[in-house]
Amino acid sequence: MSRTSSAISPLDESFTATSHKGLTYKFGGVEPASGEVMTVAPGVRWVRLVVPGPLKHINCWLIDDDDGVALVDTGMNLPAAREAWKAVWRGPLAGTRVTQVIGTHFHPDHIGLAGWMCDHHAAPLVMTRGEWLTAKFIVADARDAVPDEVTAFRIGAGWSEEQIAEAAKSGWSGFRRIVTPMPMGYRRIKDGDEMTIGGTPWRIVTGSGHSPEHACLLNERDGLFVAGDQVLPRISPNVSLGATEPDADPLGEWLDSIAKLKQLPHDLLVLPGHGDPFHGLHARLDALDTEHRARLDELEIFLAEPRRAVDCFGRLFRRAIGQDMLGMATGEAMSHLRRLEIEGRARRETRDGVWWFAAA
Numbered sequence: 122m123s124r125t126s127s128a129i130s131p132l133d134e135s136f137t138a139t140s141h142k143g144l145t146y147k148f149g150g151v152e153p154a155s156g157e158v159m160t161v162a163p164g165v166r167w168v169r170l171v172v173p174g175p176l177k178h179i180n181c182w183l184i185d186d187d188d189g190v191a192l193v194d195t196g197m198n199l200p201a202a203r204e205a206w207k208a209v210w211r212g213p214l215a216g217t218r219v220t221q222v223i224g225t226h227f228h229p230d231h232i233g234l235a236g237w238m239c240d241h242h243a244a245p246l247v248m249t250r251g252e253w254l255t256a257k258f259i260v261a262d263a264r265d266a267v268p269d270e271v272t273a274f275r276i277g278a279g280w281s282e283e284q285i286a287e288a289a290k291s292g293w294s295g296f297r298r299i300v301t302p303m304p305m306g307y308r309r310i311k312d313g314d315e316m317t318i319g320g321t322p323w324r325i326v327t328g329s330g331h332s333p334e335h336a337c338l339l340n341e342r343d344g345l346f347v348a349g350d351q352v353l354p355r356i357s358p359n360v361s362l363g364a365t366e367p368d369a370d371p372l373g374e375w376l377d378s379i380a381k382l383k384q385l386p387h388d389l390l391v392l393p394g395h396g397d398p399f400h401g402l403h404a405r406l407d408a409l410d411t412e413h414r415a416r417l418d419e420l421e422i423f424l425a426e427p428r429r430a431v432d433c434f435g436r437l438f439r440r441a442i443g444q445d446m447l448g449m450a451t452g453e454a455m456s457h458l459r460r461l462e463i464e465g466r467a468r469r470e471t472r473d474g475v476w477w478f479a480a481a
């Protein structure tokens with residue numbers, strides 16, 4: 122996961138357009154309007170909320186529970202999202218209580234309103250420990266100025282002085298503005314746990330690479346998979362290396378997670394964090410895997426000459442990267458370069474604080 126990218130642009134969106142061959146969209150583009158809910162399977166309903174930037178929306182899922190509904194993901198702490206939820210509770214879900222708020226991962230579009238929702242409904246927050254602790258730590262890190270380690274990371278990646286100065290203007294507390302205060306405590310879930318929601322068994326399946334311990338929910342009986350951002354239909358979830366754990370291997374973890382999810386049944390209806398519900402889980406996982414491996418191969422060739430992370434943007438994203446996307450593009454480029462380094466396919470040399478990668 123990348124603290125760097127979270128601070129610059131809160132959206133965990135992607136740069137890499139991917140093929141989505143082999144997928145079928147169950148509802149053919151029909152989606153719930155703001156303030157509305159849409160049934161996607163017996164006992165499971167869909168709410169869509171706006172988020173700024175190219176992602177445009179986030180999906181939240183309501184699962185019928187004994188005494189109300191369990192909510193998976195909440196949207197970002199923005200007036201428009203809060204208004205949309207109020208319309209839902211005034212309208213289609215009037216009188217319905219949220220029994221628990223389940224956060225798939227710590228990103229603000231997913232848990233931005235978790236504290237607010239828990240407060241309102243006196244509901245517990247349910248997350249994996251890795252996601253919970255990460256969220257709490259970012260909220261608690263209240264300094265205004267960009268930490269020196271982050272600046273060093275940006276220099277290492279090859280940012281110009283102007284780019285560093287421009288990013289410094291937005292400071293370091295962006296996350297706190299779009300996340301409501303989190304509850305003091307939480308209820309822990311972990312990989313393999315079985316939860317019973319409204320009499321229906323759901324199994325927790327975790328993944329890593331986009332975030333540290335991302336929870337997905339599997340209901341094998343009804344063929345449903347609440348995927349969060351672990352699998353998205355049209356975009357490749359951001360996989361970033363950042364200054365908080367600069368020796369990590371997020372792309373390696375991501376590829377392992379893809380292999381793990383391929384053990385799941387192929388015919389599940391996938392309910393993703395962004396985009397439309399789809400069938401074709403394995404086709405999508407294969408496409409994501411192939412794409413990252415192709416990018417690694419291409420990068421390795423490109424590293425015939427020593428390159429910095431910023432030099433690799435054209436190879437990875439096939440589009441110009443502006444200041445707003447610089448943090449995430451850097452995190453993604455670094456996760457690929459780091460993977461090549463770990464595989465022994467690239468070597469890193471540091472000159473004047475700048476990391477130069479060359480094919481081994």
Ligand SMILES: [Zn+2]
Nearest residue numbers: 133230350394
């Ligand atoms: Zn997301």
